Amino acid sequence: MSERKYAIVGTGALGGYYGAKLQKAGSDVHFLLKRDYGKVSQDGLLVESKDGNFTLPQVNAYSDVAKMPKCDVVIVALKTTQNHLLPKLLPSIVKNDGIVLALQNGLGVEEEIAEILPKVHIIGGLCFLCSNKVGAGHIHHLDYGQIILGEYAHGYSSMGITDRMQQIAHDFQAAGISIELVEDLLLGRWKKLVWNIPYNGLSVVLNARTDELMADTYTRTLVEQLMYEVKAGAISMGRNLPDSFIQTMLDYTVKMKPYRTSMKIDYDECRPLEVEAIVGNPLRKAQEVGVNLPQINCLYHQLKFLDGRNRIGQLTVDS
Amino acid sequence: MSERKYAIVGTGALGGYYGAKLQKAGSDVHFLLKRDYGKVSQDGLLVESKDGNFTLPQVNAYSDVAKMPKCDVVIVALKTTQNHLLPKLLPSIVKNDGIVLALQNGLGVEEEIAEILPKVHIIGGLCFLCSNKVGAGHIHHLDYGQIILGEYAHGYSSMGITDRMQQIAHDFQAAGISIELVEDLLLGRWKKLVWNIPYNGLSVVLNARTDELMADTYTRTLVEQLMYEVKAGAISMGRNLPDSFIQTMLDYTVKMKPYRTSMKIDYDECRPLEVEAIVGNPLRKAQEVGVNLPQINCLYHQLKFLDGRNRIGQLTVDS
Numbered sequence: 001m002s003e004r005k006y007a008i009v010g011t012g013a014l015g016g017y018y019g020a021k022l023q024k025a026g027s028d029v030h031f032l033l034k035r036d037y038g039k040v041s042q043d044g045l046l047v048e049s050k051d052g053n054f055t056l057p058q059v060n061a062y063s064d065v066a067k068m069p070k071c072d073v074v075i076v077a078l079k080t081t082q083n084h085l086l087p088k089l090l091p092s093i094v095k096n097d098g099i100v101l102a103l104q105n106g107l108g109v110e111e112e113i114a115e116i117l118p119k120v121h122i123i124g125g126l127c128f129l130c131s132n133k134v135g136a137g138h139i140h141h142l143d144y145g146q147i148i149l150g151e152y153a154h155g156y157s158s159m160g161i162t163d164r165m166q167q168i169a170h171d172f173q174a175a176g177i178s179i180e181l182v183e184d185l186l187l188g189r190w191k192k193l194v195w196n197i198p199y200n201g202l203s204v205v206l207n208a209r210t211d212e213l214m215a216d217t218y219t220r221t222l223v224e225q226l227m228y229e230v231k232a233g234a235i236s237m238g239r240n241l242p243d244s245f246i247q248t249m250l251d252y253t254v255k256m257k258p259y260r261t262s263m264k265i266d267y268d269e270c271r272p273l274e275v276e277a278i279v280g281n282p283l284r285k286a287q288e289v290g291v292n293l294p295q296i297n298c299l300y301h302q303l304k305f306l307d308g309r310n311r312i313g314q315l316t317v318d319s
Numbered sequence: 320m321s322e323r324k325y326a327i328v329g330t331g332a333l334g335g336y337y338g339a340k341l342q343k344a345g346s347d348v349h350f351l352l353k354r355d356y357g358k359v360s361q362d363g364l365l366v367e368s369k370d371g372n373f374t375l376p377q378v379n380a381y382s383d384v385a386k387m388p389k390c391d392v393v394i395v396a397l398k399t400t401q402n403h404l405l406p407k408l409l410p411s412i413v414k415n416d417g418i419v420l421a422l423q424n425g426l427g428v429e430e431e432i433a434e435i436l437p438k439v440h441i442i443g444g445l446c447f448l449c450s451n452k453v454g455a456g457h458i459h460h461l462d463y464g465q466i467i468l469g470e471y472a473h474g475y476s477s478m479g480i481t482d483r484m485q486q487i488a489h490d491f492q493a494a495g496i497s498i499e500l501v502e503d504l505l506l507g508r509w510k511k512l513v514w515n516i517p518y519n520g521l522s523v524v525l526n527a528r529t530d531e532l533m534a535d536t537y538t539r540t541l542v543e544q545l546m547y548e549v550k551a552g553a554i555s556m557g558r559n560l561p562d563s564f565i566q567t568m569l570d571y572t573v574k575m576k577p578y579r580t581s582m583k584i585d586y587d588e589c590r591p592l593e594v595e596a597i598v599g600n601p602l603r604k605a606q607e608v609g610v611n612l613p614q615i616n617c618l619y620h621q622l623k624f625l626d627g628r629n630r631i632g633q634l635t636v637d638s
Binding site: 202205206208212213216218219221222225294295297298299300301302304305306308309 | 521524525527531532535537538540541544613614616617618619620621623624625627628
C-alpha cells in the first residue's frame with residue numbers, strides 16, 4: 001500500500017478507471033467531480049472491466065478543490081479541451097514538492113502546467129486505454145490500459161528515469177496497470193502523434209473508421225504522408241523517429257479491429273474536439289522553428305471548421 | 320444564320336442549354352443522347368430560363384454516332400468523368416478540318432482529344448453557367464451562361480485569337496450567349512481552378528456551401544491557402560496569376576448567394592465526381608515538373624476516398 005495521496009482531476013472514463021484501480025489496490029485517492037458528484041459521493045464507483053468487474057461503494061468525492069487535501073500526486077485526467085480550468089483547479093491541491101501527472105493526449109499540457117505551478121514536478125503520461133463512462137460513476141473498461149510515463153523538464157530536455165517516475169510506476173503496477181518508463185517524454189508524445197493525428201483527424205473529416213481508412217488506397221496513402229509530416233514535426237523539435245516506426249503503426253492499424261477514434265466519438269457526441277492539443281499545438285511547434293506541415297495544416301483547418309459547426313449545433317440542441 | 324453544322328455530345332444541363340440556344344438562333348444542331356433519346360426524339364427540348372422559356376418541338380436527335388452527319392463543330396458537353404467514351408464518340412462526327420469545342424471543367428481534356436484526333440482544331444471553353452437538367456430534354460437555366468474560349472495548341476502554347484474562335488463566338492453571340500476570347504487557354508483554365516479547387520473540394524469534404532466556407536475563419540483561411548497553391552501550380556506551367564486575382568475571387572464569393580458547388584451536387588446525387596479533371600490533373604501537372612501542392616494533394620486523397628465510397632453506395636442502391 002502506497003503512502004502517497006492521489007488526486008484525480010476529472011473522474012471520467014480515464015480518471016475514473018485509473019483512480020478506481022489505484023484505490024482498489026490500497027492507495028489513498030481523492031476524486032474531483034462536477035456533474036457526477038452527487039451520485040458518486042452517495043454510491044461510489046462501479047468499474048466493469050474485461051479484467052473483472054468491481055465496485056468501490058465508498059470513495060473520497062469532492063465537487064470543490066477547496067475541500068480537498070493537498071496531494072502528493074495530482075492526476076490530470078480531463079480532456080485537453082478543459083485545460084483552461086487548470087489554473088483554478090491545481091494550485092490548492094498539490095503539495096509543495098508534489099507531482100502533477102498529466103494523462104492527456106497531444107502536445108503542450110506540461111508547459112501549461114509549468115506556467116501555473118513552476119515549482120512542482122510534472123510527469124506526462126500517454127495512455128493506451130479503451131474505456132467509456134456509461135453513467136455517473138459507472139466506467140466500462142473495454143481494453144488495454146498501459147501508460148508510458150516520462151518526466152518533463154523545461155524545454156523538454158530529457159530527464160532520464162527519475163525516482164518519482166519509479167514511485168508512481170510502483171503504485172500503478174501494484175494496481176495491475178502496465179507502465180513503461182521513457183527517458184524522453186517529448187519523443188514519446190511525438191510517437192503517439194504519429195497515430196493520433198492522421199487517424200483522429202481523418203476519422204472526423206471523412207466520417208470513417210480506421211479499417212475504412214486503411215482499406216482505401218487513397219486514404220491509406222494520405223495516412224502515411226501525414227505520418228511522415230508528424231515525423232518532420234518531431235525532427236523540428238530535435239527528435240527523430242525511424243521510418244520503421246511509421247510502417248509498424250500502419251501494419252498495427254491494419255491488424256486492429258475496426259476502431260472509431262476518440263476524436264470521432266467526441267464529434268459524434270457533439271463534444272468539443274481535442275484539435276488544439278492533438279493537431280494545433282504540434283503544427284505551431286513546428287511553425288515556430290520555420291517548419292511547415294501543410295497537410296496537417298489542411299486537416300487542422302478542416303477540423304476547426306467541423307468542431308465549430310458541431311458545437312453550434314450542440315448549443316442549439318441544449319438551449 | 321450560321322452555315323456551320325454543330326454536334327452536341329452530351330445533351331444534359333450544359334449541352335442541352337447551349338445546343339438549344341444555338342438551334343433557336345438558326346444553327347444546324349445535331350444532338351447525341353443516351354438515356355433521354357426516346358423522349359427527346361419525340362418531343363424535342365424545353366428550356367426554362369430566366370431569360371425567357373422556349374421549346375424546340377423538333378430536334379435532330381441521335382443515340383448512335385454512326386447515324387450523325389460530319390460536323391464543323393463538335394461540342395463536348397459531357398462531364399469529364401465520361402471522357403473515356405470520347406475515342407468512340409468523336410472520330411466519326413468531326414469533319415477533317417473541323418473543330419472540337421470542349422466545354423469542360425479542369426485540366427487535360429484538350430490533350431486527351433488531341434491524342435484521339437491529332438489533326439482537328441481544338442478549342443477549350445470555360446463555362447460560367449448555372450443550369451440543371453430537371454427531366455429528359457427539360458433544362459432549367461438558373462443564371463449566367465457566359466463562356467471563355469481559347470484555342471489549344473500542342474503544349475498549350477498560346478495561339479492568340481484565331482478566326483475559328485471568332486466564328487464560334489459569332490454563332491454563340493447570335494444565340495444570345497456572351498463570349499470572351501482569350502489568347503492563352505491554359506491561363507484561363509488555371510484561373511478557373513483558383514475557384515474550382517478550393518470550393519468544389521471543400522464543399523464535398525466538409526458538407527458545406529460557399530457561404531459557410533467563407534463565414535468560418537478557418538475555412539476562409541484554408542480556401543485562400545489552397546488558392547495560392549493553385550497559383551503555384553499555374554506558375555509551374557509557366558503561367559502567373561496576380562495575387563489581386565485571388566483576392567477578387569474571395570471577395571466575389573463572399574458576395575455571391577449561398578452556393579452549392581457542382582461537385583457537391585454530383586456528390587449528393589451519388590454521381591461520379593470530377594476529381595481527376597479538377598484536382599488530380601492539376602496536381603500531377605505540377606508534380607511532373609517537381610512542384611508539390613501538398614494541401615491540394617490532401618484534398619485530392621480525401622475526395623478520392625469519398626467518391627469511391629459514394630459510388631459503392633450507388634451500386635448497392637442500383638442493384
